[in-house]
Amino acid sequence: MSYAFYPGCALSASALPYGMSFREVARALGMDIPELEDWNCCGATCFQTLDEVSAISLSGRNLALTERSGSQELVTPCSGCFAALEKANQHLAHDSLLRTQAAAALSEAGLSYGGSVRVRHLLDVMVKDVGLDAIKEKVTQPLTGLKVACYYGCLLTRPHAIARDAHPEYPVSMDRLMAVLGAEALDWSYKTQCCGASLALARPDMVTRLTTRILDNAREVGADVVVAACPLCQTNLDAYQGEHAVNGSQENKTIPIVYFTELMGLAFGLSPRALGFDKHFRDPAPALRSHSLVI
Amino acid sequence: MEGRYGAQVALCYQCKRCTAGCPVADAMDIRPHQVVRLLQLGNTERVLESSAIWTCVGCYLCAARCPQGVPVTDLMYSLKGIAMKRGMMPKQATVPAFLRAFSGTVERYGRLHELPMLAGFYLSTDLREALKHRAMGLQLFRQGRLHILGERHRGGKAVRAMLRKARSRKGSP
Numbered sequence: 204m205s206y207a208f209y210p211g212c213a214l215s216a217s218a219l220p221y222g223m224s225f226r227e228v229a230r231a232l233g234m235d236i237p238e239l240e241d242w243n244c245c246g247a248t249c250f251q252t253l254d255e256v257s258a259i260s261l262s263g264r265n266l267a268l269t270e271r272s273g274s275q276e277l278v279t280p281c282s283g284c285f286a287a288l289e290k291a292n293q294h295l296a297h298d299s300l301l302r303t304q305a306a307a308a309l310s311e312a313g314l315s316y317g318g319s320v321r322v323r324h325l326l327d328v329m330v331k332d333v334g335l336d337a338i339k340e341k342v343t344q345p346l347t348g349l350k351v352a353c354y355y356g357c358l359l360t361r362p363h364a365i366a367r368d369a370h371p372e373y374p375v376s377m378d379r380l381m382a383v384l385g386a387e388a389l390d391w392s393y394k395t396q397c398c399g400a401s402l403a404l405a406r407p408d409m410v411t412r413l414t415t416r417i418l419d420n421a422r423e424v425g426a427d428v429v430v431a432a433c434p435l436c437q438t439n440l441d442a443y444q445g446e447h448a449v450n451g452s453q454e455n456k457t458i459p460i461v462y463f464t465e466l467m468g469l470a471f472g473l474s475p476r477a478l479g480f481d482k483h484f485r486d487p488a489p490a491l492r493s494h495s496l497v498i
Numbered sequence: 499m500e501g502r503y504g505a506q507v508a509l510c511y512q513c514k515r516c517t518a519g520c521p522v523a524d525a526m527d528i529r530p531h532q533v534v535r536l537l538q539l540g541n542t543e544r545v546l547e548s549s550a551i552w553t554c555v556g557c558y559l560c561a562a563r564c565p566q567g568v569p570v571t572d573l574m575y576s577l578k579g580i581a582m583k584r585g586m587m588p589k590q591a592t593v594p595a596f597l598r599a600f601s602g603t604v605e606r607y608g609r610l611h612e613l614p615m616l617a618g619f620y621l622s623t624d625l626r627e628a629l630k631h632r633a634m635g636l637q638l639f640r641q642g643r644l645h646i647l648g649e650r651h652r653g654g655k656a657v658r659a660m661l662r663k664a665r666s667r668k669g670s671p
């Protein structure tokens with residue numbers, strides 16, 4: 204199996220701690236997962252709205268580059284990128300009209316795509332390919348006592364045909380990963396409720412009402428932190444908490460939102476600075492220190 | 499619309515499961531099941547004028563739970579696209595403005611750079627909104643999470659050529 208890594212546009216920007224912790228953790232696990240060279244934006248849901256052939260060509264170019272590099276699997280840490288890339292992959296496999304139109308566009312970029320690539324989400328690769336046993340072996344600082352609410356959001360589990368999670372209504376893969384790290388993964392009701400995704404700029408009103416409900420529930424069940432597996436989810440949940448207080452809900456109570464790779468790195472005993480823990484809106488350090496974790 | 503999704507829209511039997519699960523249905527003027535019904539009745543105009551299509555956050559809950567496999571979310575996306583092509587300006591004009599700022603940035607650079615995208619968005623909507631979020635922007639910048647100059651993407655030129663071709667096909671915008 205040969206992987207190529209598709210970081211997506213946020214990983215070196217707003218999602219810096221996700222990118223930093225991914226690289227540290229991948230190194231600790233001895234994963235060979237080089238970044239796809241010359242990748243471009245997957246088109247997100249934006250191009251799907253404006254023009255479907257453009258959307259499929261943008262994602263298709265990344266698939267074609269992966270194929271040309273000799274890799275079989277394209278791994279992305281972003282749920283939005285995952286959904287766009289895999290949707291394009293399926294359209295290119297099953298819709299002959301779209302395939303022909305996208306092929307013409309791709310040839311302008313000097314590429315063609317034979318359909319051999321599998322798109323994977325990083326969380327799935329960690330849990331299924333690396334495996335929970337191998338991850339457990341690396342744990343030197345178990346996250347004992349840390350209560351986490353695993354947040355999957357929408358595109359990690361939907362549409363079902365694209366996400367292919369065995370438990371789409373109540374996913375458990377991240378919960379199992381957290382258990383292996385020594386943390387306590389809590390039952391809660393908003394695991395797969397949408398955070399507002401890319402509407403953060405255009406409809407902050409919608410995003411705030413959605414994230415408020417999610418965070419209120421996480422606090423109600425007693426979570427110390429919420430764990431995310433997508434740059435968009437993390438940013439929406441983290442950035443707008445100040446505005447919740449303004450809107451009167453759970454005043455002044457905040458909750459840190461961390462990436463699952465940061466907690467993996469912490470449990471592996473890696474340097475918290477190298478993992479990017481200091482690059483959040485709500486500082487996760489106090490919550491982690493209260494459980495005697497070194498950070 | 500009729501062509502691409504017509505057969506699937508026809509399967510809707512108005513059970514309202516889409517609306518029951520939708521996290522923002524109460525903020526819509528017409529609910530997801532009504533959007534589908536209006537399309538069945540051929541009243542696409544009413545749907546295109548609705549706030550519903552601009553309120554949908556694209557979470558795929560409706561589509562995932564629909565017992566008839568109606569792709570409600572994809573319908574919402576294409577309806578937005580059709581409304582924009584027809585130059586219809588919704589009250590929630592920030593959504594089309596965001597889509598233009600996003601796509602413009604990707605077309606130019608091949609990747610999304612936040613600063614040009616933000617500039618495009620706030621210049622075409624309301625600069626005062628940007629000021630409200632300046633503390634957030636400053637914190638991102640201090641943490642190295644917002645770049646003033648995005649590096650030029652090597653494949654930018656190829657991406658532009660590709661997108662030109664994608665759009666040049668018959669019957670597209």
Ligand code: SF4
Pocket residue numbers: 509510511512513514515516517530531534560563564565566567568570
């Ligand atoms: S869930 Fe499906 S069948 Fe039921 S009302 Fe909605 S679109 Fe129609």
Ligand code: SF4
Pocket residue numbers: 516519520521522523530553554555556557558559560561570571574
């Ligand atoms: S995709 Fe849109 S219409 Fe469907 S449930 Fe989500 S917000 Fe509602």
